[in-house]
Amino acid sequence: MTRLAVNLPKLSRFINRSIVLFTLLFAGLGYYVSSGWYIGAGIFGFFVLINVYLIYIQKDTAVLRNFGLFGQMRYILMSVGPELRQYLYASDTEEKPFNRAEREEVYQKAQGKDSTSSFGSLDNFDSNELKIRHSFYAIDKEKVKPFKVTFGEERGIKNTYTITKPVIISAMSFGALGEHAVRALSRGAKRAGIPMNTGEGGFPKYHLMEGADLIWQMGTAKFGARNDDGSLNEANLRKIASEKNVKMIEIKFSQGAKPGKGGLLPAEKITEEIALLRHVPMGKDVVSPPHHKECVDAPSTVRFIGRVQKIVAKPVGIKFCLGSDKEFRELVREMKKQNTFPDYISLDGAQGGTGAAPKSYMDDIGVPLFPALHSVQNILVEEGVRNKLKLLSAGKLINPGKQMIALSLGADACYTARGFMLALGCIQALQCNRNTCPVGITTHKKELQHGLDIEDKAQRVANYVASLDHEFYELLASTGKKSGTELSVDNLYIPDGYPMDIKAHS
Ligand SMILES: Cc1cc2nc3c(=O)[nH]c(=O)nc-3n(C[C@H](O)[C@H](O)[C@H](O)COP(=O)(O)O)c2cc1C
Numbered sequence: 001m002t003r004l005a006v007n008l009p010k011l012s013r014f015i016n017r018s019i020v021l022f023t024l025l026f027a028g029l030g031y032y033v034s035s036g037w038y039i040g041a042g043i044f045g046f047f048v049l050i051n052v053y054l055i056y057i058q059k060d061t062a063v064l065r066n067f068g069l070f071g072q073m074r075y076i077l078m079s080v081g082p083e084l085r086q087y088l089y090a091s092d093t094e095e096k097p098f099n100r101a102e103r104e105e106v107y108q109k110a111q112g113k114d115s116t117s118s119f120g121s122l123d124n125f126d127s128n129e130l131k132i133r134h135s136f137y138a139i140d141k142e143k144v145k146p147f148k149v150t151f152g153e154e155r156g157i158k159n160t161y162t163i164t165k166p167v168i169i170s171a172m173s174f175g176a177l178g179e180h181a182v183r184a185l186s187r188g189a190k191r192a193g194i195p196m197n198t199g200e201g202g203f204p205k206y207h208l209m210e211g212a213d214l215i216w217q218m219g220t221a222k223f224g225a226r227n228d229d230g231s232l233n234e235a236n237l238r239k240i241a242s243e244k245n246v247k248m249i250e251i252k253f254s255q256g257a258k259p260g261k262g263g264l265l266p267a268e269k270i271t272e273e274i275a276l277l278r279h280v281p282m283g284k285d286v287v288s289p290p291h292h293k294e295c296v297d298a299p300s301t302v303r304f305i306g307r308v309q310k311i312v313a314k315p316v317g318i319k320f321c322l323g324s325d326k327e328f329r330e331l332v333r334e335m336k337k338q339n340t341f342p343d344y345i346s347l348d349g350a351q352g353g354t355g356a357a358p359k360s361y362m363d364d365i366g367v368p369l370f371p372a373l374h375s376v377q378n379i380l381v382e383e384g385v386r387n388k389l390k391l392l393s394a395g396k397l398i399n400p401g402k403q404m405i406a407l408s409l410g411a412d413a414c415y416t417a418r419g420f421m422l423a424l425g426c427i428q429a430l431q432c433n434r435n436t437c438p439v440g441i442t443t444h445k446k447e448l449q450h451g452l453d454i455e456d457k458a459q460r461v462a463n464y465v466a467s468l469d470h471e472f473y474e475l476l477a478s479t480g481k482k483s484g485t486e487l488s489v490d491n492l493y494i495p496d497g498y499p500m501d502i503k504a505h506s
Contacts, residue, residue: 012070016055019047019069082430093122095428097353097396103422105399109467110423110460130370130405131493135480141473145483149412151248152315152343154388159314161213161247163413165194165465166403166472166484170394170417171217171252171319173201175274176355176432180452181424181441186210187454188423188461197415200252202278203240210458214245217319218308219252220262221288223278230293232304234311236279241312248315248343251308253292253301256352256369256395258361259321263288298327298334306340317344317392321352322372325379332383341388346415347376349395353418355442356433369395370409371500374489377410398422400471404479408487423464424457 026040051068058064063071077084085095092101101122108115123129152160169189174182176199189196189212196212198204200219207214218225218237225237241249254260265278265286272282280286295301309316322328335341349369354362367375373393380386393411397403398419406414418426425439432442440452476484479491 009067012067015070016051016068019044019051023048086428097351098398098418098422098428102398103428106419106422106464107425110464112459112463112467115467128495128498130495130498132401132404132408132475132479133491133493134478137480138478139480139482141477143482144473144476147469147472147484149390151317151390154341155309155343157313157315159247161195161315163195165192165469166407166413167397167419167465167468168194168215168392168413168415169196169420169461170415171197171199171215171250171255172355172417172421173199173217174204174206174277175199175201177442178437178440178444178449178452179206180449180454180457181421182206183210184424184452184454184457185420185461186212186214187458188420188465189213191458191462192465194465195247197250202274203276204243204246205277208243208245211245213247214243215248215250215317216240216243216246217250217252219288220290220292221265221278221286222292223280226279228281230287230289232294232307233279237308238311241314246314248317249308249312250317250319250346251292251305251342253295253318253320254323254348254366255319255354256321256348256350256366257354258357259323259348259350259366260290261357261361262290298331299338301331302334302338302340305335305342306338309340309343315343317346317390318342319346319348321348321350321366322376323366325375328376329379329383332379332385335388336383336385341385344390344392344412345376346392346394347373347411348415349373349393351395353421354432369393369397370405373406373409373411374500380410400468400475403468403472404475404487405492407484408489408491412484419464420461423460424452425460 023041023044026037026044029037030041047069054064054068054071061071063074090100093099105115146164147166148162148164150160150162169185183206186196186207187210190210195215196207197215198207198217200217200221200223202224204214204216221230222232224240225233227233240246265280265288267283267285270280270282270286274280275282278286292304294304305316305318347369349372350366351368377386377391380391390412391410392413392415393406394415394417396418397406397414397416403414421441424441426441427439429438431437435443435445437443437448440449443449479487481487481491
């Protein structure tokens, strides 16, 4: 019995030879029957020429040298592979970084639709997942105290800043995001009553346009507040901080997706607008160093935080991804020594997102959020300074359950970046670094941004926040607690074999 199977080398030889035969056949028909057949000969002849180039001339790609045009099928299929997997093959719980079930929850919330599910959870209950412990004596959600976190109160400054919802839009710069996305987020944040972090893109022109409260971020390149040598330009910082909508300043030391990594803004990407907003010269590469020029050890880092606090007279936080517990403890001890504390720490887990980073940095560097949060909280408690600052956290905290776990591990509130990208309609095409985002979020191409209607998506942002806020109160009531500050690790179920040693906070 003949077994049918596809022999790809034979099939490709057959196709490539057929192309030659068709060229000859059409040429013959053109000569003997009618000159119209020459069109076909021309088309197939063109394919023959491509095959000659692919098989005999180019040397880059072995597959194309061996299979010619037929080999191109591999690259065509690879290029649409993510879409095919997403739409046809991947199950609801399979994809990364966010599976379809997780994305769908955000889409439903953002569209103001019912985001309940039926029949049962799609999670594995045998896995190493933290869960929230509810109380036998759950309370009515109306009894939960209104959420309120005030930054800067520990230092007794005049310009404190208060948030009243447990979630904030995490840093994403104009540059990583296009104008429409920034404006939709800003308009949505204003409507929802939450602040938005500007990311490290320099002067927040588009963020300011829509009137949201802003947390202005200064990365290691200090875009918008840099001298030519990369040091701090105090006058520019003072000017940005004096904007009415800028409520807090965040000094970024590192981010979860690429901790310890600097960056390069190539001269070609520096348009007139970018040069103006970031205060960088045109026609020259700009280096984003792995650390602030002023910060080379714990004493200089704490001095720098204090210097920025003096300049801006508003709450000043620091953002980082945890590397070493020991280094962090030394930093905290130095804060005690200088009696200088940031108004908040924003802790980014290694699973954080980015506009662009090397894969090795995204995959293999930095401590993931939950163990990092537990360490940072414990160190702050052990050093007796937990009451000196607020603690924010980020790292795939896109739904209320994960946010409640972060609060139980010590966070005061949560940041999310990709949660808000999904609310804007992100389809996880994984093209943020290519300027080709199919839904117009991480692109500057006008024709792609056309798809992102600012007003429609601003409402989705507001709906998403409203739903997260609503479920925050519901979940908290189920734990029997009246306030997020009452949560602790005692509110977590930690399964045997959970890969981190969680002890009660002393
Ligand atoms: C498109 C994009 C751009 C980002 N840009 C910045 C940035 O400018 N500065 C920064 O500190 N973090 C940046 N981040 C990281 C986020 O602010 C956040 O810390 C991280 O993605 C974790 O949150 P998430 O898991 O909710 O996305 C960016 C993330 C994304 C996805």
